[in-house]
Amino acid sequence: MPPPAQPQYPPLTGLTLVVATISLALATFMNVLDTTIANVSIPAISGNLSVSPHQGTWVITSYAVATAIVVPLTGWLAKRFGEVRLFVTCTALFSLTSWMCGLAPNFSTLVALRALQGAVAGPMIPLSQSLLLRCYPEEKKGMALAFWSMTTVVAPILGPILGGYLTDNIGWSWIFYINIPVGILSSYVSYQVLRHRESTKMTLPIDAVGLVLLMVGVGSVQMMFDRGNDLDWFDSPYISALAVVAAVCLTLFLAWEYYEKHPVVDLSLFKIRNFTVAVTAISLGYMVFFATAVLTPLWLQTQMGYTATWAGLAAAPVGILTLILTPIVGKNMHRLDPRMLASIGFIVFGVTCMWQAGFNTDVTFLGVAAPRLFMGIGVSCFFLPITTLSIAGLPPDRIASAAGLSNFSRILAGGFGTSLSVALWDDRISYHRAMLAENISVYNPVAAGALENMRASGLGAAGSLKMMEMSVVKQAVMLATNDIFTLGAGFFFLLVFFIWFAEKPYIPVKK
Numbered sequence: 354m355p356p357p358a359q360p361q362y363p364p365l366t367g368l369t370l371v372v373a374t375i376s377l378a379l380a381t382f383m384n385v386l387d388t389t390i391a392n393v394s395i396p397a398i399s400g401n402l403s404v405s406p407h408q409g410t411w412v413i414t415s416y417a418v419a420t421a422i423v424v425p426l427t428g429w430l431a432k433r434f435g436e437v438r439l440f441v442t443c444t445a446l447f448s449l450t451s452w453m454c455g456l457a458p459n460f461s462t463l464v465a466l467r468a469l470q471g472a473v474a475g476p477m478i479p480l481s482q483s484l485l486l487r488c489y490p491e492e493k494k495g496m497a498l499a500f501w502s503m504t505t506v507v508a509p510i511l512g513p514i515l516g517g518y519l520t521d522n523i524g525w526s527w528i529f530y531i532n533i534p535v536g537i538l539s540s541y542v543s544y545q546v547l548r549h550r551e552s553t554k555m556t557l558p559i560d561a562v563g564l565v566l567l568m569v570g571v572g573s574v575q576m577m578f579d580r581g582n583d584l585d586w587f588d589s590p591y592i593s594a595l596a597v598v599a600a601v602c603l604t605l606f607l608a609w610e611y612y613e614k615h616p617v618v619d620l621s622l623f624k625i626r627n628f629t630v631a632v633t634a635i636s637l638g639y640m641v642f643f644a645t646a647v648l649t650p651l652w653l654q655t656q657m658g659y660t661a662t663w664a665g666l667a668a669a670p671v672g673i674l675t676l677i678l679t680p681i682v683g684k685n686m687h688r689l690d691p692r693m694l695a696s697i698g699f700i701v702f703g704v705t706c707m708w709q710a711g712f713n714t715d716v717t718f719l720g721v722a723a724p725r726l727f728m729g730i731g732v733s734c735f736f737l738p739i740t741t742l743s744i745a746g747l748p749p750d751r752i753a754s755a756a757g758l759s760n761f762s763r764i765l766a767g768g769f770g771t772s773l774s775v776a777l778w779d780d781r782i783s784y785h786r787a788m789l790a791e792n793i794s795v796y797n798p799v800a801a802g803a804l805e806n807m808r809a810s811g812l813g814a815a816g817s818l819k820m821m822e823m824s825v826v827k828q829a830v831m832l833a834t835n836d837i838f839t840l841g842a843g844f845f846f847l848l849v850f851f852i853w854f855a856e857k858p859y860i861p862v863k864k
Contacts, residue, residue: 365488369546373488374500376542377481380444382504383535384477387451387470388413388767389512390528393650393665394520401525402460406655410775411579413647415464416471417768418575422568423475424761425618428754429559430476431483435551440480441544446473448536455526479756482740484547486752498737499683511672513650517665563609563617570602571765578772582779618761619754628755630855631743634695634848636762638735640770641841642702645709646671647771648778648837653721656830657714667721674729682733691738691745692852698738699849701731706842710835714827745858774837781833782826789825 365373391398391413399409430439450470457463482501489497519527577595587593610616623629650664659667682694708724743759744752 370488372542373546374485374497376539376546377485378500378504379535379539380440380447380477380543381481381501383444383447383532383539384474385504386512386515387474387529387532388416389646390516390519391416392647393513393516393654393661393668394525394528395647395651396654397520397525397661398463399460402463404460406651407582407775407779408460410647410651410771411464412467414575414579414768414772415468416474417764417771418571419468419471420475421761421765421768422571423472424479424757424764425567426564427476427479427757428619429557429615429617431480432555432557436480436484437544437547437551439476440484441540443473443475443477443480444536444540444543447477448533448540451529451532451536455529476757479760482756483752484543487550487749496680496683496686498686498741499680511669513665513668514662515665517660517662520661522662558615560610560613560615560617563606563613566602566606566609567617570599570606573599573602575768575772578769578776582776618758619751622751622755622758625747627745627855627858628743628747628759630852631739632759632762634852635736635739635743635759636766637844638699638702638739638848639763640766641706641844642732642735643767644770644774645706645838645841648774648834649709649721649725651775652830652834656827657716663718667718668725670722670726671728671732673726675732676729678730678733679737682737686737686741689738690857691742692855692857694734694738695742695852696849698731698734699845699852701728701734703842703845703849705731706838706845710838710842712831712835712838714831739852742855742858777840778833778837781836782829785832786825786829789829 395409395412396406398412399406427439434442447470450466450473454463454466454470457466482498485497485501486494515531516528519525519531573595577592577599580595581589581592584592587596607620610618610620623632646668650659650661650668653659653664653667654661682689705724705728708727712720740759744755747755
């Protein structure tokens with residue numbers, strides 16, 4: 354028996370369309386903000402809850418992985434409960450879990466609550482995208498996507514600044530508390546405006562086996578990345594066991610989903626060439642982009658003496674040019690090749706990574722902020738064109754599932770990228786520290802002269818060695834940070850070529 358057809362509602366117009374757009378955008382804004390706002394707060398959270406900055410990043414990765422696991426369920430949940438009802442419920446629960454995160458008494462509780470928050474956040478972004486597209490006529494969907502993408506633009510501007518200010522002046526708990534009024538407003542207004550535009554509901558069996566395999570497999574991979582560096586990777590039986598569990602579960606998951614009648618993830622979407630290329634490109638691109646977005650404030654606060662506020666200000670300029678250019682890109686999307694725009698985005702990302710790879714310990718605030726500003730050009734040519742490429746030509750009833758699967762891959766890649774980059778960063782710090790330390794001896798005239806000058810200034814022998822050690826660590830961290838940005842540039846330049854494996858999609862001409 355074929356599934357019931359989705360009702361075809363007329364596009365919204367006038368003030369109702371404006372209110373619906375703002376309401377849906379607020380929810381996405383809150384969701385994205387909650388990730389970027391936490392980036393600059395990691396040192397404060399880890400210090401307050403007595404864990405290392407490396408462990409502090411689990412606040413980000415637990416949220417990302419839980420979100421990614423639930424995102425593929427968006428299609429099934431939307432058909433079971435209705436898109437509008439599911440969106441409103443998830444938005445309200447997001448406010449509740451934000452309040453709970455702010456009250457967390459210890460780090461373990463905070464990580465668990467962040468995972469719960471990520472779980473309810475999962476359907477919010479793909480549903481906001483799907484609901485927004487249903488409110489606009491076909492020829493204006495490019496502009497609708499531009500409006501939707503603006504939320505991922507404004508959040509990087511306000512998130513680091515707001516997170517830094519709240520952390521420095523009030524307390525890190527408030528980075529979660531500020532979600533409460535936004536979530537309540539968005540859920541209430543969205544329900545009032547969209548409740549008469551509910552999608553068709555149908556009772557479908559849930560793929561429990563696939564869901565369990567996905568949760569265990571992805572969870573094992575993330576735990577392996579989070580703990581691997583601390584436990585010396587595969588020299589640890591625990592990490593080796595996680596690797597085996599992940600490999601077995603994810604292999605079985607792919608096999609099971611291929612034959613399952615009602616899969617938790619619609620793998621048949623990967624039969625569509627453009628969807629596969631777009632999802633791969635946006636996932637790998639976001640993995641590197643988000644990893645560098647986490648490392649930058651971490652480096653600034655732990656080694657360069659920045660407060661959370663100033664680290665946020667240094668990271669925030671990425672959104673300025675994006676805010677200006679994204680509406681222009683959206684307005685002209687019907688006449689532009691998204692592959693060309695994506696290539697421009699990847700080139701800009703690669704250039705800015707190489708720019709940042711040339712930093713030294715004397716870099717100024719403006720020196721840090723300048724490439725972040727230029728990066729905004731890349732962001733405006735990244736999310737919107739590739740999102741358009743991924744859903745172009747899909748029937749309306751598959752957009753929610755496609756958006757869910759695309760966001761699953763992107764968010765999961767962001768979580769993995771954070772863990773991998775922090776682990777690689779630590780490893781490169783150790784390497785460069787060892788290399789630099791080899792040159793500190795009485796037989797090296799430069800090192801001996803520096804030590805002698807420090808002793809002459811009154812530091813004494815022990816103080817001079819301590820000062821030299823601090824200098825070595827600072828330089829090692831700087832070199833390791835440069836390594837991460839160089840690697841990121843290589844990824845972005847490769848993606849410039851990869852995106853052209855997609856075919857030029859048909860985009861309706863704007864009337």
